[in-house]
Amino acid sequence: MYKRCTAFANVLMLLPLLWALLLVAVPLAQAEETPEKTVRIAYVEFPPITYRDENGEPAGLFIDITRKVALEAGFTPDFLYLPVSRAYLYLSNGQIDAWPGVSNIPALEGEVLESWASPMPVQLSAWYLEGKQPLAHFSQLQDTRVIVIGGYTYGGLLYWLNDQAGITVTEAPNHRAALEMLKRNRGDYLLDYSEPVREILLKPDDDLLRESRVRSRNLAWLFSLASPRAALIRDAFDDAYIRLADRGEVPPVRVLNRGFVVPGFPEKYR
Template identity: 30%
Template sequence: MRRTGKTLFTLALTALLATGAARASSEAPVRIGFLEFPPFSYLDAQQQPQGSMLAFAQRLAEQARLNVELTPYPPARLYHNLATGTTELTLGATGNPAISQHVLTGKEVIGWIDLRLYYPAGKSAPQLPQGLRGKRLLLIHGFTYWAPEARQLLDDPGLQLHLSKAHSHEAAIELLQRGRNDYLLAYQPPIEEALAHSGGVALQGITLHSLPVSLLLSRHSPRANELQARLEQAYAELKNSGELQQWRQRMHLRTEQQAPDY
């Protein structure tokens, strides 16, 4: 009798797992949009999605028994897609006013990234905001700078900033090193990645704002609530098993907010 009961339990468990696998394979893939934000997310030489955060998104979806479809977009297009449900999920900074009303934000912070003001090595850090008065400030084309500390600088007419944009992080570093600009406002991960491949170029920087990174699900997807529940359950499972901390280390994400250091 015990053997029969054990056999029935095994059969039931097998059927349950098979049902879950069949459900995952039959469901439409989760449409994940991402920005070119190396080393977190980018297209390689073969135009294939790569990056530590995309790998984490795929692992999280696997834990939730979901398939994914990864598509790169420029920021404006990604924000539009989240506002219409064309893109269902992205991993990004929370609080962006361009999309905040259109997304469900994950309950937990995956990690923190910094918005920094960079300047050539050997130069003294500016006293903000007065130290930027009349200076040439470089931005990265396609990126948004909505953090309050950034807007206080960029929207202050009294600073008389001379703004220009570079089309890549590598180009921005070169312009700064050649003295074509005085300062560069940029997010730390892609700048650090570009510096690692720049052949010894060194920059200094001060942190203006530390941004929390989380799951951002479009409210306009018909299955938004279901996806959020399943992904957050998967997130909790990875956290409880200790795997989440390994992913944070792989992504070089801090687990605590960095206070402005100016």
């Protein structure tokens, strides 16, 4: 009888421990059944849209929207700063889940799913000095010197430019250096996006610069098809964006169109 009472008492003493173990085990089992909620997101140097700030943290208009959308969709964003070419590679091989970039990139055809939602457009421009001809037709680039930004492919347009015998392409390391090269007559036109250039037009002689529209493009989230979650994450982001737009927390849902394209622009890269 004494042995039975002792054994019963031992069981009673073990019950709190068993209960604690059960409380730990249940969430662990549920976690194993729940899909991974971290989304690995690349971003590139494209101020004020996306960039790395002075503290080494992701920043920019599209980064802020991406954070809101990811959290609303139930994901935790994990941002990774990359050169543009590396972002393309990581999307292709699945090392990242997504990239807040531009839509319709020929090099990524068949490699990504694009979001239906697009928070804003971006504009590619031809910058030139006062007194020179605006770029009214893309054929005007023949027999000229064109400055481009290192690491940018311009949606593949860079390859076309390099293949043209009558166009001399010069690479600048960043937007500011490109503007200074243009002002020093080291190029006739600078191909660069309007948003990052306008962000740095601060010097007195920057008022000599003029701008011609080349083409407009849509910002979008690009999801790696190398990930089995691509469609799931894309749909979750789109749905989350619509909810946030309805609440006025992100720009309104846009009706997408082809946008502006300067006459003569290479058809393959439109």
